[in-house]
Amino acid sequence: MSQRAKDLAERLGKFNEEVIAFVKKCKDEDWRKTSWEDWPVGVVARHIGANHIDGAAKMAGMIVEGVPFPEMTMEQIDNMANEHARKHADCTKAEVLDILQKTGDGLVQFVASLDDASLDRTSYLPAMGTEVSTLQLIENVVLRSAGEHFAGIKKAVDA
16 A cells, blocks of 8 residues: 555545534434535435445546546536436435445545555546546545535535
8 A cells, every 4th residue: 555545545534434424413304405406415415425435436446447437428427416316315314324334435445455556547537528547536526526515515504
C-alpha cells in the first residue's frame, strides 16, 4: 500500500463514517424531507452508498484493470440516478445503513490496497469527455459529488 492510498482510504473512511452517523441520527420526519435533488433525504443517503461509493469502487477497479468505460452521457447517468430514486423511494434506515457500511468498507479496503501506479493509471471517461486517473475518479465521485449530496441532505434536515 502506498502512503497516498492510505491517506485517501482514511479520508474515504471518515466521509463514510460521517454519512453513517448522520443517517443513524436522522428522525423519521427528516428521512422524508426533500433535498435539492427533489429526492427524500433517505433516498439521497441510499444514492450516496449504492451509486457513489459502490459506483466509484467499480469504476476505479475498471481503470486499474484496464477495462474501458461504457459509452454513456451525463444525461444517461442522471436518468439512471432518477430511476434509482424512484425505485427506492421507500428505503429504510436499516437498509441504507447496511449499504453504506458494506460499500464504504469495500471502497476503503480496495483503495488501501492500491499502489501509486494504480492511483495514477488513467482511462477515458466518455461522460466527462476526458481522461481520469483512479485517484481523480474516486475523489470526484465520492468526496466531491457525494459530498455535495451529503451537504444537501444535512441542509434539508437543518431547514
